Amino acid sequence: MKPEFENIPLVKTDKRFQIEVNGHYAFIDYRETTHQIALIHTEADPELGGTGAAAAVVEKTLNYIEESGKKLLPFCPYVFAFIKKHPEWKRIVDEKFDGYDKL
Structure with missing residues (x-):
């Protein structure tokens, strides 16, 4: 995660995990x-495109899931690709997840 995102808090609502950067949001529906x-869908406001905000919200959410002791189901293609790129996160993916062997 880029250093500029490290101190931005992750907010969990009843439908999404999100971070706010200068009045704009990156979020994951869950x-x-x-x-x-x-994790169903990751999105960032267009103003955050290319900044690393989407990757930051994913990493913060994965940390939250790990700390919660729950297992991850990475249905979102962006999250799935993030885990393929950072295979150390496979440790929190539920082994029963349909694409587990493709990570």
Whole structure:
């Protein structure tokens, strides 16, 4: 994660994880059960394009999931690609996830 995002807090609402950067948002829509968090869609406001904000919200969310003790279901293609690029995060993916062997 780029240093400029490290101190920006991750906010969890009932539908998304998000960070705010200069009045603009990068977020991930999710669904949560007792044992799993499914990440559905990642998006950043156009003003944040190319800044690394989307990667920052993903990394902060993965840290949150790991700390919660839940397992990840990376349905979002961006999150899936992030984990392929950073395979150390595979440790929190639910082994029953359909694409687990492709990570």
